Amino acid sequence: QVSAAAATFPQRVKVVEVGPRDGLQNEKSVVPTAVKVALIEMLAAAGLPVVEATSFVSPRWVPQMADHAEVMQGITKLPGVSYPVLTPNLKGFQAAMAAGAKEVSIFGAASELFTKKNINCSIEESLERFSEVMSAARAASVPVRGYVSCVLGCPYEGKISPAKVAEVSKKMYSMGCYEISLGDTIGVGTPGSMKEMLTAVMREVPVGALAVHCHDTYGQALANVLVALQMGVSVVDASVAGLGGCPYAQGASGNVATEDLVYMLHGLGIHTGVDLQKLMDAGTFICNALNRRTNSKVAQAACRL
């Protein structure tokens, strides 16, 4: 049996930066449009190939993302960089198109209870809603990224079976999502459960179409990412400065910090295209704007090698 330690890593990893959307959405302070725009531009300038810009969701539900059209129209887009936006339904999709979006994301979940509590319908019903978005996106030649939440555990259901994650991932991939981002929404996963889940999903979705979106609520994110890389996953989501707490655990952390992820990837000799110093500058910028300390350990460490 080949030991995991002997496994090779991908040569390149695509880092998907979710700070401006997932990160800010879970931060208490509402940030001015100009700050969001500047943050997105700094992140793209740091070499990140994908920067999730905003969410076309009703401002009643997510006040932080109320300025979605302004943000989308305000950013100067760099060639070669994608700026996907969340579009939970057809209305949001149309608004995103009108604002100049070229890529969208939809959010599914591997837990019935989570889906019910979050968007008040079943998993099946949520996928039906998304099919409208999928059709419209296909007609407009707009790529769609699919997220699956609760892949390693659910705040309501507890354990989630790998088979369920594989089933939902397969459906979303078959609907036309070019990539499926598997989210450990409450950060409870460990390398063993990550491996088990990916093994099941990889039977249904090619590994090249998979991404992991690990939360660091229990400090497990980088270890979980490491295992995913060992299994051939080469797309990893992260949030600059580790922005975005966990809505299910007051005061706990949420997203893994992009700086800490990039530090690990570069240490492994994996190419990301990201300039760590510029990334840290973007982190410093947004933390000042939010008047909060960074969640990135790399950013906290003063010593340089």
Place this chain on the structure above:
Amino acid sequence: QESQASGLPQYIKIVEVGPRDGLQNEKVIVPTDTKIELINRLSQTGLPAIEVTSFVSSKWVPQMADHKEVMRGIERHPGVRYPVLTPNLQGFHSAIAAGATEVSVFGAASESFSKMNINCSIEESIEKFEEVAKSARNVNIPVRGYVSCALGCPYEGNITPAKVAEVSKRLYGMGCYEISLGDTIGVGTPGSMKRMLEAVMKEIPLSALAVHCHDTYGQALANILTAIQMGVAVVDSSVAGLGGCPYAKGATGNVATEDVIYMLNGLGINTGVNLYAVMEAGNFICTALNKKTNSKVAQASFNTGTI
């Protein structure tokens, strides 16, 4: 057995360094009673080894000035080991007089670090440790050897795996039963951990190796995972992630025991340690130090009210 199928060790020994390494790097001087209480609480968690204190001159390390009182004051649980640091023969004698039954010596894989830390070369430090090891052997006291800067040095930068292997071999050769490889400034990543361990494993049996990872750059758990994937079965950690980094103001240091155990539990690896009990000990010392825990597991658990 899940861990067996994955090629990982079935059991991992956790060496708790909070009371020594952790507190030594905390600014607030902790009263003797609090130290004793912490160690007594940790003794009830199932931890097999708890580093108690350091028999070093109180001039250099004021936090450890009460080493005799702590050593004499703690309750010793059967089956739990209570090693103490003894940088030289004088410290060793003092430790034995105070009732210590296991000691540790600290080497480094970096000449500059050795010089800056203990004002002598690696070779000179080894000579001192040999005196300790010899005396320890005479009275049947086990000695654990630490190698600092195994993945990088605050002064020299890169450290060659060969150098780490060389120093480890010297310590093992003089009779240390276990060598704890320390990523002192936390700069290591899984790649450098792997390369370093490959070099050291050529000289030292796997069963005599431990890793002591710092989380200064958030890499500790990924590095520990890499080590255990290679068969290392002893991991050092510090309750509540006590102990900052003396080389990076405001940065973190030791990896939190709670977070390590959470990962090992999730992997189906047996440690014998009760995670809740460790979290409670962590809560105790953080309250005493008036600081927030560095453990993410503790942060998440105490805030949801569920564990």
